[in-house]
Amino acid sequence: MAENPGKGIWCVAELRHGALVPTIFELLSAARSLDQVSKEGVCAVVLGGPGKTAPAAKEIASRGAQRVFVLEHALLDGFLEEAYARALKDLIEREKPSKILLPASVAGRSLAARLAVACRAGLLGDVTAVALDSSGNLEALRPCYGGNLLATVAVRRGLQMATVRPMAFPRAAQASSSGEVVAAPVDPSSWGLRGRFAGFAPEESKEIDLSSAEKIVSGGRGLGSAKGFELIRDLAHALGAAVGASRAVVDSGWIAYRHQVGLTGRAVRPKLYVACGISGQVQHLAGMSSSDVIVAINSDPQCPMMKLANFAVQGDLHQIIPAVVAEIKKQRG
Amino acid sequence: MNIVVCVKQTPASANLPIDLATGRIKTEGLQLGVNPFDEYAIEEALRLKERLPGSSVSVLSFGAAAAEEALRSALALGCDEGILLYDPAFEQSDSLATAHLLCAAVRKLSKAKGAVALVLCGKQTNDGESGQVGAALGAWLDWPAASCVKKIPQADDSKIVVERLMEDGVDTVELPLPAVVSVIKGINEPRLPSLKGKMAAKKAVVARWGQAELAADVSQIGASSASVVVKTAPPETRSAGMTVPGGSPEEKAAFLVQKLKELKFI
Numbered sequence: 211m212a213e214n215p216g217k218g219i220w221c222v223a224e225l226r227h228g229a230l231v232p233t234i235f236e237l238l239s240a241a242r243s244l245d246q247v248s249k250e251g252v253c254a255v256v257l258g259g260p261g262k263t264a265p266a267a268k269e270i271a272s273r274g275a276q277r278v279f280v281l282e283h284a285l286l287d288g289f290l291e292e293a294y295a296r297a298l299k300d301l302i303e304r305e306k307p308s309k310i311l312l313p314a315s316v317a318g319r320s321l322a323a324r325l326a327v328a329c330r331a332g333l334l335g336d337v338t339a340v341a342l343d344s345s346g347n348l349e350a351l352r353p354c355y356g357g358n359l360l361a362t363v364a365v366r367r368g369l370q371m372a373t374v375r376p377m378a379f380p381r382a383a384q385a386s387s388s389g390e391v392v393a394a395p396v397d398p399s400s401w402g403l404r405g406r407f408a409g410f411a412p413e414e415s416k417e418i419d420l421s422s423a424e425k426i427v428s429g430g431r432g433l434g435s436a437k438g439f440e441l442i443r444d445l446a447h448a449l450g451a452a453v454g455a456s457r458a459v460v461d462s463g464w465i466a467y468r469h470q471v472g473l474t475g476r477a478v479r480p481k482l483y484v485a486c487g488i489s490g491q492v493q494h495l496a497g498m499s500s501s502d503v504i505v506a507i508n509s510d511p512q513c514p515m516m517k518l519a520n521f522a523v524q525g526d527l528h529q530i531i532p533a534v535v536a537e538i539k540k541q542r543g
Numbered sequence: 544m545n546i547v548v549c550v551k552q553t554p555a556s557a558n559l560p561i562d563l564a565t566g567r568i569k570t571e572g573l574q575l576g577v578n579p580f581d582e583y584a585i586e587e588a589l590r591l592k593e594r595l596p597g598s599s600v601s602v603l604s605f606g607a608a609a610a611e612e613a614l615r616s617a618l619a620l621g622c623d624e625g626i627l628l629y630d631p632a633f634e635q636s637d638s639l640a641t642a643h644l645l646c647a648a649v650r651k652l653s654k655a656k657g658a659v660a661l662v663l664c665g666k667q668t669n670d671g672e673s674g675q676v677g678a679a680l681g682a683w684l685d686w687p688a689a690s691c692v693k694k695i696p697q698a699d700d701s702k703i704v705v706e707r708l709m710e711d712g713v714d715t716v717e718l719p720l721p722a723v724v725s726v727i728k729g730i731n732e733p734r735l736p737s738l739k740g741k742m743a744a745k746k747a748v749v750a751r752w753g754q755a756e757l758a759a760d761v762s763q764i765g766a767s768s769a770s771v772v773v774k775t776a777p778p779e780t781r782s783a784g785m786t787v788p789g790g791s792p793e794e795k796a797a798f799l800v801q802k803l804k805e806l807k808f809i
């Protein structure tokens with residue numbers, strides 16, 4: 211079996227069309243908690259097109275990464291897992307880290323899997339907590355079976371990797387001193403790249419993205435109609451929250467699929483989740499039950515969401531939500 | 544075009560009975576079915592087959608002997624052959640090892656019936672949920688791959704164009720074939736099996752390949768997987784919350800907003 215003689219905990223940042231996804235700061239928190247035990251140092255890697263990574267690299271270096279490796283190349287401008295995995299593998303072979311954390315995002319999950327196979331690494335997917343076991347191996351918790359079970363998983367050989375569920379860790383704050391930014395060479399001549407990144411159509415609505423949102427207001431069948439989402443948007447706006455939905459309303463065509471929370475939608479872990487007119491069937495809970503604080507607004511006090519909620523508000527959401535929005539505005543003055 | 548779909552047999556219900564003593568799912572009498580995400584992969588394969596004359600769809604499932612039923616469900620929908628990857632030596636395979644076994648099977652299929660051009664998977668399973676198998680399979684095969692695909696606007700014998708749903712929008716990626724694609728819910732509306740299909744599936748012979756047939760690299764599979772499940776347990780239950788007091792919506796709203804303020808959400 212392959213040994214893992216490497217040293218250093220790496221966090222891979224996600225840069226989406228110039229914008230740094232804040233999950234990197236969550237990875238840095240997770241890495242630093244491991245580093246308190248293993249004392250091997252925390253580094254970060256950011257990949258992107260020529261001239262695209264500098265502000266992100268600087269920001270990451272100021273928030274607790276001792277070194278930030280920058281991989282820039284025209285082939286890394288859009289996300290292509292083949293290209294990203296090859297560029298990272300080359301760097302890993304040179305620098306030999308022991309552990310790598312990536313965000314459990316669409317790109318992060320597929321990149322991690324491709325990279326893990328290429329490096330014959332062990333990979334723990336979509337974890338919500340990390341630790342080192344008695345032999346110093348990476349160990350993690352991951353929810354599975356729609357949140358019905360929590361599994362403790364561990365890497366047994368090779369380079370140790372994990373994808374970390376967004377919002378599972380606090381975001382690392384500014385550090386007292388800044389780390390160094392290191393431009394690393396990228397040589398695609400041996401990659402044999404076949405896929406081609408052909409384009410990107412940004413989400414038009416400029417809404418806050420669900421999976422990294424700190425607050426989410428979600429609506430379900432209790433809204434009564436697509437028009438009911440105006441109430442949800444009002445409340446989301448007042449709170450600075452993203453908009454989520456149950457499958458029932460997505461299937462009814464009241465809102466787009468990308469808003470769906472749950473087993474067949476997004477798994478989210480915000481600090482605040484406000485469920486309006488959502489009964490709380492297990493498939494929905496699978497995507498949100500680990501939220502820090504849950505508020506339920508529902509006419510049925512017996513439904514699972516009301517029983518689960520930290521704050522259960524019984525009543526007709528068509529009356530409660532406007533009253534809450536008015537109260538927030540009043541408080542803000 | 545030779546298309547392969549990878550399916551997994553998983554619990555059909557989301558309400559799983561948990562044995563509190565062992566922290567495991569009680570498997571006795573548990574209803575099993577095709578992983579819901581894989582139903583979209585099957586449907587997409589069948590649509591491609593209808594679009595591209597001369598195509599065939601083979602379905603692979605790595606699992607227990609009972610997973611043969613999942614393969615029959617796929618056959619009932621119109622897939623051409625089902626192959627179960629089963630061997631006690633495959634037990635304890637993690638998701639990368641699972642992908643390794645699927646890779647060995649795709650290679651064997653390519654040899655037996657002509658080059659496989661496209662492998663379709665579901666985005667993730669509803670039990671393990673790692674969402675890694677498709678990408679890992681692409682890596683083992685050394686084929687280009689794309690995950691979370693919401694649409695395949697273009698496919699011919701040499702190339703496939705896919706739209707990938709990202710957190711911030713939609714990427715378009717071109718993959719020369721062969722390639723691996725994992726699809727999300729919403730890419731299509733899966734069909735229901737016909738009576739004729741069901742009858743034929745009942746009688747169909749499902750092949751079974753073990754290590755003797757696959758000759759997978761034993762250092763990568765089963766108990767040699769790079770990761771292990773140390774234990775499982777039910778998650779901590781949330782402590783019971785409070786019912787927000789008040790008679791009118793305004794009183795309730797005032798109480799709630801006060802609490803949210805104390806928690807610094809406002």
Ligand SMILES: Cc1cc2nc3c(=O)[nH]c(=O)nc-3n(C[C@H](O)[C@H](O)[C@H](O)COP(=O)(O)OP(=O)(O)OC[C@H]3O[C@@H](n4cnc5c(N)ncnc54)[C@H](O)[C@@H]3O)c2cc1C
Nearest residue numbers: 430431432456457458472473474475487488489494509527
């Ligand atoms: C394989 C599978 C996967 C699934 N995946 C998902 C998933 O990812 N996400 C998901 O959400 N679901 C999923 N589901 C569906 C899930 O089982 C439920 O059907 C769905 O979550 C119900 O949505 P809902 O709570 O909006 O609707 P309902 O269950 O109909 O609940 C509506 C709620 O609104 C309340 N209400 C009604 N009127 C008012 C009012 N005026 N004021 C206040 N409250 C009111 C009612 O009391 C009720 O609690 C899945 C199902 C299956 C089988």
